[in-house]
Amino acid sequence: MFGTTFILALRSIRRHLLRSFLTTLGIVIGVAAVVAMVTLGKATTSAVQQQIAALGTNVLQIRPGQGFGRGGGGPRPPDFKPEDVTAIEQQVAGVTAVAPQASTAATAIYEGANWSTTIQGTTNAVFTVQPWPLAQGRTWTVPEEQAGKAVCIIGNTVRQNLFRGGDAVGRRMRIGDISCDVIGVLTARGQAGFGGDQDDTVVMPIKAVQRRFTGSRDIRLMLVGVDQAYSTTAVQASISDLLRERRNITGTKQDDFNIFDTKQISDTLTGTTTLLTRIVAAVAAISLVVGGIGIMNIMLVSVTERTREIGIRLAIGAVANEVLMQFLVEAVVLSMLGGLIGLVLAQLVIAGATPLMQVPWTFDPTINMVAFAIAAAIGVVFGYFPARRAAGLNPIDALRHE
Amino acid sequence: MTDPIISLRAVTKVYGSGPTAFQALKGVDLDIAAGDFVAVMGPSGSGKSTTMNILGCLDVPSAGTFLFRRHHVETLDRDQRALLRRKYLGFVFQGFNLLSRTSALENVELPLLYRGDDRKRRREAGMAALDKVGLADWWDHTPAELSGGQQQRVAIARAIVTRPDVLLADEPTGNLDSERSIEIMELLTDLNRESGITVLMVTHEPEMAAFAHTVVHFKDGLVERVDTNHRMGQEVS
Numbered sequence A: 001m002f003g004t005t006f007i008l009a010l011r012s013i014r015r016h017l018l019r020s021f022l023t024t025l026g027i028v029i030g031v032a033a034v035v036a037m038v039t040l041g042k043a044t045t046s047a048v049q050q051q052i053a054a055l056g057t058n059v060l061q062i063r064p065g066q067g068f069g070r071g072g073g074g075p076r077p078p079d080f081k082p083e084d085v086t087a088i089e090q091q092v093a094g095v096t097a098v099a100p101q102a103s104t105a106a107t108a109i110y111e112g113a114n115w116s117t118t119i120q121g122t123t124n125a126v127f128t129v130q131p132w133p134l135a136q137g138r139t140w141t142v143p144e145e146q147a148g149k150a151v152c153i154i155g156n157t158v159r160q161n162l163f164r165g166g167d168a169v170g171r172r173m174r175i176g177d178i179s180c181d182v183i184g185v186l187t188a189r190g191q192a193g194f195g196g197d198q199d200d201t202v203v204m205p206i207k208a209v210q211r212r213f214t215g216s217r218d219i220r221l222m223l224v225g226v227d228q229a230y231s232t233t234a235v236q237a238s239i240s241d242l243l244r245e246r247r248n249i250t251g252t253k254q255d256d257f258n259i260f261d262t263k264q265i266s267d268t269l270t271g272t273t274t275l276l277t278r279i280v281a282a283v284a285a286i287s288l289v290v291g292g293i294g295i296m297n298i299m300l301v302s303v304t305e306r307t308r309e310i311g312i313r314l315a316i317g318a319v320a321n322e323v324l325m326q327f328l329v330e331a332v333v334l335s336m337l338g339g340l341i342g343l344v345l346a347q348l349v350i351a352g353a354t355p356l357m358q359v360p361w362t363f364d365p366t367i368n369m370v371a372f373a374i375a376a377a378i379g380v381v382f383g384y385f386p387a388r389r390a391a392g393l394n395p396i397d398a399l400r401h402e
Numbered sequence B: 001m002t003d004p005i006i007s008l009r010a011v012t013k014v015y016g017s018g019p020t021a022f023q024a025l026k027g028v029d030l031d032i033a034a035g036d037f038v039a040v041m042g043p044s045g046s047g048k049s050t051t052m053n054i055l056g057c058l059d060v061p062s063a064g065t066f067l068f069r070r071h072h073v074e075t076l077d078r079d080q081r082a083l084l085r086r087k088y089l090g091f092v093f094q095g096f097n098l099l100s101r102t103s104a105l106e107n108v109e110l111p112l113l114y115r116g117d118d119r120k121r122r123r124e125a126g127m128a129a130l131d132k133v134g135l136a137d138w139w140d141h142t143p144a145e146l147s148g149g150q151q152q153r154v155a156i157a158r159a160i161v162t163r164p165d166v167l168l169a170d171e172p173t174g175n176l177d178s179e180r181s182i183e184i185m186e187l188l189t190d191l192n193r194e195s196g197i198t199v200l201m202v203t204h205e206p207e208m209a210a211f212a213h214t215v216v217h218f219k220d221g222l223v224e225r226v227d228t229n230h231r232m233g234q235e236v237s
């Protein structure tokens, strides 16, 4: 009996191609929207997570001042000193390494090519705290670091623009007023979603930067690596206590420095993108339900339109269930076809959108299967009511229907 | 005399209820022998179609009994009656009632589909039925591409494709001109004679009724008179 109803449903769909397509358009759009939104949302979440992972996991960032903004009046809070770095390293339990950073903008020149970039002064500790492997060359030695030698490790963008992508290690380039030896090239990281091109940088020992560029011992940023076994919150609290003491902040006075937990940022951002994905998916799911109502609507119209046909089938000897099944199968086949078209459409949307959104292309089999199953289920649910109406028709009245 | 294939006893039919109730049949007694060709005549509103609907197992009497092949049809439910129609009955309607946008062959095959015949058997039986009504060459035409007479012949092919015992036709020539009508009547006569199908036909036209052996006259919801047509020289005893 199922074979028969299936044939009948397919025939009826084939006979009314345009109507069938319009009937299922809602499902097509609904499925495409749900699948595309969820997939793109997940891709965005994972892209955000990757970018944050690049900041290092279990890393605390310490800056002078309140929050990101300078905010309010009053004197600018003092920068950190090298002694603060040593103090944190030695006195706070759970700290694996502390990398100070002092940065400045400068123009790098090599054989007539010039490129303005950012110089970051730091110590070897940065490679422990924020793992960033070298593509070529080496990091500086301890003597080089302590002497503040003019040696530099360049990012891929600098290499591309200054050395035309050629060999850089062993060359000597000018940067600002000094010349320095290129000893290493960092692996390419690509665009960060926020914060621009991470590869557009030159890394030098902090002492060299302080002596030749900033002219002070000031440190604008400390990156603190936290041992996996310790909670970042506890370490953050200890550092806070230590810095308050060293900066003479007592009682209820506010901190004049801030500590960012990248893990916390990561969790927050991941939570936000996940929430956004859910909201957008919910909106898309509503369109899927609307699509289902569309199917029901047109199936109901179709039952009325085909009342005489139903009468003929009943007169010929179709039992009520066969008529019910025919219309139900028709609705389910329509919604499944719509679901399939929607899945294909979703892949096109994803393929088109991922390069624009700068997120990796992904294929999520689960959401594809779930969306398809929902489309089929919608066909059953919204097809049942019209089908039951068709099956309940009185053959004599149906035959007389104009 | 063998048992009649159809036997109505004191059949009444009331449409509606309460003060608007209308009694369309007021106690019909009617026997129809297997293999007979019966014309049903009578003024408009006399209950011909109502009777045909009951005989066609499309409707049930309000009271009385309807024996068809020893089944008490008045006791059967919707689906049981549908199965009786599927097995033993064929219908021809005044308005042809073919499925639009559907080829003649697919229309004719439809009852076989419900019987669960496979593709090959459907095709063979469908083509044979079309051949019988003289439309084998038109198998792939849709109703819109056929004349009224041809459509009615497709409808007859659809009615006989299951080799039914009884063919019910309510004003089968009502929408056709007299030439086309005669063709249809000749076809029905053929089917009755050669395939032994019992034919029950409602008509307003005495020329058409003349093709039948038996003419049942209805009046006011009752059988007024049953005539046997001697012109055919085949008196049903």
Ligand SMILES: Nc1ncnc2c1ncn2[C@@H]1O[C@H](COP(=O)(O)OP(=O)(O)OP(=O)(O)O)[C@@H](O)[C@H]1O
Residues within 6 Å of the ligand: B015, B016, B022, B023, B024, B042, B043, B044, B045, B046, B047, B048, B049, B050, B051
């Ligand atoms: N579904 C219905 N509801 C109410 N009354 C009905 C219904 N069907 C038929 N009737 C009434 O029953 C009576 C008999 O109807 P029927 O269709 O049997 O007449 P008929 O003999 O076939 O007439 P005609 O020659 O005009 O077709 C008519 O008065 C009609 O109005």
Ligand SMILES: [Mg+2]
Residues within 6 Å of the ligand: B048, B049, B050, B170
């Ligand atoms: Mg009538």
